[in-house]
Amino acid sequence: MAVDFSNATTTDAGVQINGIIMSQIVEQCEGCGRIKEFEGGKYCGTYPQPASKWRLGVCNFSTHVKVAATNKGKVNPIKASKRASKGR
Numbered sequence: 410m411a412v413d414f415s416n417a418t419t420t421d422a423g424v425q426i427n428g429i430i431m432s433q434i435v436e437q438c439e440g441c442g443r444i445k446e447f448e449g450g451k452y453c454g455t456y457p458q459p460a461s462k463w464r465l466g467v468c469n470f471s472t473h474v475k476v477a478a479t480n481k482g483k484v485n486p487i488k489a490s491k492r493a494s495k496g497r
């Protein structure tokens with residue numbers, strides 16, 4: 410869900426959209442395609458609290474850093490040998 414900055418207001422607590430306080434992006438966000446600039450600050454266009462998206466690892470919404478590849482594509486040697494023997 411994209412954040413709509415046309416509803417943004419600046420309050421004493423910071424930039425607020427529909428009652429949600431927007432925190433500025435963190436260092437790891439730099440280069441992400443979802444960054445939106447608003448009144449001189451940089452915010453995430455997808456998530457109001459960017460720091461918490463990085464607390465547990467790579468942000469899953471980021472466009473510039475991909476989550477490390479999983480085991481997908483790795484060949485199981487036992488299955489591969491069975492497959493090879495079938496083709497005799």
Ligand code: SF4
Binds near residue numbers: 435444458468
């Ligand atoms: S999507 Fe993730 S990496 Fe990109 S700006 Fe938002 S919080 Fe930062």
